[in-house]
Amino acid sequence: MLKKIVATLFGLTFLSFVIVQYNDPDPALWMIIYAIAALLCLASAFYKVNHTLLWIAATVFLAGGIYMWPEKYEGLGIGEGDIKNIEEAREALGLMFCTVAFLSLIVLDKLTSRVDKTVRSS
Numbered sequence: 001m002l003k004k005i006v007a008t009l010f011g012l013t014f015l016s017f018v019i020v021q022y023n024d025p026d027p028a029l030w031m032i033i034y035a036i037a038a039l040l041c042l043a044s045a046f047y048k049v050n051h052t053l054l055w056i057a058a059t060v061f062l063a064g065g066i067y068m069w070p071e072k073y074e075g076l077g078i079g080e081g082d083i084k085n086i087e088e089a090r091e092a093l094g095l096m097f098c099t100v101a102f103l104s105l106i107v108l109d110k111l112t113s114r115v116d117k118t119v120r121s122s
Helices: 003-024 027-046 051-068 084-122
Strands: none
Touching: 003 027, 003 084, 027 051, 027 084, 051 084
């Protein structure tokens, strides 16, 4: 039950990320990225999603986050520094947040599987 709630919350969060990407300099790319994250999370909430798929997604999103990390981190708010560095930091952190979500779902699935096995054997 906990995994279903967490996966649904992650999925809805990423759907909201899709919505706010309309004003991004490259909206289609980021809408697709966050839509993929939302679909994986929502699928994990309602169906059995292969851990290999989640591991691959986590690895790709983490690599993207590392790749997108700005040369100089200048915060996330407008007016704090160079807008290019701020935008890259936001994008990198968004990808890393997706990575955390995927890894969390893997861990929660393993934990709930163990609890289910323990309950059945009692």
